[in-house]
Amino acid sequence: MDGDTSSMIVQLVWLVFFFLIITGLNQKIQTKIWIMDIRAKLNVIMSLVEEDRRRVANMLRNLGVAAPDILINRIVDFFTIEPVEIEPTDIIKRLDHLVRTTDESVKKMVEATIPHVGKYEKTLIESSLSIVGALNTIYKIVRHYLLTGERENNWILIMQLQFQMPMIMKLVNTYHEALDAFSTGKPIGDAAGPLTVHRLIENGQVVSRRVIDETSIIELYYKDRRVFVIKAEGPGSNVGHPGAVLNKLVEDLKGNVDLIITIDAALKLEGEETGSLAEGVGAAIGDPGPEKIAIERAASKYNIPLRALVVKMDLREAITVMRKEIFEACYKAYKYVDKIIEEETKPKATVIVAGIGNTMGVPG
Numbered sequence: 001m002d003g004d005t006s007s008m009i010v011q012l013v014w015l016v017f018f019f020l021i022i023t024g025l026n027q028k029i030q031t032k033i034w035i036m037d038i039r040a041k042l043n044v045i046m047s048l049v050e051e052d053r054r055r056v057a058n059m060l061r062n063l064g065v066a067a068p069d070i071l072i073n074r075i076v077d078f079f080t081i082e083p084v085e086i087e088p089t090d091i092i093k094r095l096d097h098l099v100r101t102t103d104e105s106v107k108k109m110v111e112a113t114i115p116h117v118g119k120y121e122k123t124l125i126e127s128s129l130s131i132v133g134a135l136n137t138i139y140k141i142v143r144h145y146l147l148t149g150e151r152e153n154n155w156i157l158i159m160q161l162q163f164q165m166p167m168i169m170k171l172v173n174t175y176h177e178a179l180d181a182f183s184t185g186k187p188i189g190d191a192a193g194p195l196t197v198h199r200l201i202e203n204g205q206v207v208s209r210r211v212i213d214e215t216s217i218i219e220l221y222y223k224d225r226r227v228f229v230i231k232a233e234g235p236g237s238n239v240g241h242p243g244a245v246l247n248k249l250v251e252d253l254k255g256n257v258d259l260i261i262t263i264d265a266a267l268k269l270e271g272e273e274t275g276s277l278a279e280g281v282g283a284a285i286g287d288p289g290p291e292k293i294a295i296e297r298a299a300s301k302y303n304i305p306l307r308a309l310v311v312k313m314d315l316r317e318a319i320t321v322m323r324k325e326i327f328e329a330c331y332k333a334y335k336y337v338d339k340i341i342e343e344e345t346k347p348k349a350t351v352i353v354a355g356i357g358n359t360m361g362v363p364g
Contacts, residue, residue, distance in 0.1 A: 031155040034162040038146050041165050045139045048176045052132045059125065059183060063114050071113045075106060076133040096244075096290035106130075120185070123236035127182040127360075135175050142168060171315070178319040182237060187361030189318040189326050192311040192333065193263040193284075194231045194362040197355030199334040201229055201364060209364075215240035216364055217249060223338075224347040234359035242354050243283070243291025247298040249352065255302030258349040261337055262295065264356035265318050265326075266310035275329030276312045277336060284308035285356045295354070305344060309336055322361075 053072060060068035080102045083094040106129070110122050117125075142161070149157040181188050187195065204220035204227060211217075211233050218229040228249060232240030250257055264284040268274065283295040283306060299306040311329050341351055 027155055031158050034155075034158050035146070035150065038142070038158070038162055038165060041169055042139070042142055042146065044169070045135070045142065045172050048172060049132065049135045049139050052135060052176060052179050055179060055183065056125075056128050056132055059128065060114070063117050063121065063125075065113055071109060072129065072132065074109055075129045076136050078102075078106065078133065092290050092293050095288060099288060099290060120236040123238055123360075124182060124185055127237040127358075128179060131175050131179050131182060135172060138168065138172055138175075174316040174319065177316070181319070181321045182360070185235070185237070185361055187322045188320060188358060189313045189322050190265045190357040191322060191359055191362050192265045192313070192326055192330050193355035193357040194234065194359035194364075195322075195327075195330040195355070196263050196309075196311075196333040196337065197229045197231050197353055198362055198364055199331060200227070200337060200353060203334075212245050212248070213241045214238055215242055215245040217245065218364065222351075223342065225341060225345060226348075226350045227341075228350075228352045230352065230354040231362075231364060232357070232359040234362045234364050237358060237360040239356075239358050241291060242356055243285065243287070243294035246352060246354055247294040250298040250302065250304070253350065255304070256350055257302065257304050257352055258345050259305050259307065259341070260295070260299055260352045260354070261307045261309065261340060262354045262356055263309045263311075263333060263337065266312055267318070268312035268314055272312050273325075274313050274317055274323065275325035275332075277329065277333055278310050278312065279336065279340070280308045280310075282306060282308050284310050285354075307340055307344070309333060309340070 053076075056072060057068040060071065065071065080098055083091055083098060085091065106126055107122070110126055110129075114122065114125065142165075145157060145161050148154070149161065178188070180186075200222065201218050201220060204222035207219045207221065209216065209218050214233050216229075216231050216233045218231075220227050220229065230242050230246055230249070232238045232242065246260070250260075262282075262284040264286065266278070266284070266286075268276070283292045283299075285292045285295065295306070298304070311326060311333055313323075313326055317323055317326065337353060341353075345351055
């Protein structure tokens with residue numbers, strides 16, 4: 001009797017399973033479960049967007065802005081249309097124009113709202129608004145694909161979105177955490193380049209300082225070499241225009257440069273240690289293209305050796321408060337730069353060292 005009962009149960013289970021497969025109900029049930037999970041995570045993203053909007057709004061109110069939502073709404077949905085790529089002629093020039101116009105437009109909006117606030121505070125507001133904009137964009141994209149999948153009954157699209165959600169949530173939490181650093185002006189991991197060259201400045205004999213295009217040029221003598229250090233003007237949230245400034249400096253020196261070194265943060269691969277260093281050849285800079293190509297053109301035009309040094313970290317470490325491992329790696333990077341200068345040049349040589357990255361919290 002027990003054997004017959006077990007056999008009936010097994011047959012019933014197989015019948016139910018067969019029925020679900022034939023009718024597609026199993027996939028519909030699974031899709032509903034995925035949709036519920038995505039909606040729950042979408043609500044979490046929305047709550048983080050609203051929380052960060054409130055934080056930025058409070059920052060603006062503390063600076064005397066009566067209606068902060070007007071500025072927030074303008075910048076959160078601000079966009080830049082990429083230039084036409086099918087016609088490559090002067091694409092870098094066009095891209096550079098669009099990037100600079102975007103930066104200037106945001107700066108003018110912030111300036112019009114808080115003209116009485118210092119330059120340092122304005123840069124923090126600009127970066128904080130950019131973070132809220134990034135979070136809002138992620139929310140809208142996830143919502144778009146979810147609603148599209150539901151409307152079209154496209155379970156494959158829903159499945160793909162569900163499998164992407166852990167990575168999306170990790171990115172969202174990273175941006176959310178980054179607001180703490182950008183709203184208070186604390187150095188972030190991406191400041192590894194500027195901090196490294198700042199150590200070089202501290203150990204050299206400074207001759208002059210000047211600022212061009214929000215980018216500092218510090219001339220100094222270091223171990224009997226003439227060294228020009230390039231970094232974004234600090235200590236505000238600023239990346240400057242190191243490529244364009246370096247290109248101009250090389251032209252001003254009529255190409256009489258013996259070595260160019262660029263230092264930047266770089267995304268590490270899984271398994272690599274945070275703060276590990278790697279050296280190579282080329283322009284270590286992660287911009288859309290205009291700044292990088294300006295460095296490459298300057299070096300190739302005058303046949304100047306172009307060396308690169310990177311400090312490894314992940315995205316979260318790059319845009320959140322600088323970790324101890326990265327801070328210590330900047331000193332090692334400085335010693336590495338010192339070694340490269342001694343190995344690659346002779347006394348009386350002229351060297352350009354560019355610290356690439358957001359210089360927030362790093363003076364100079």
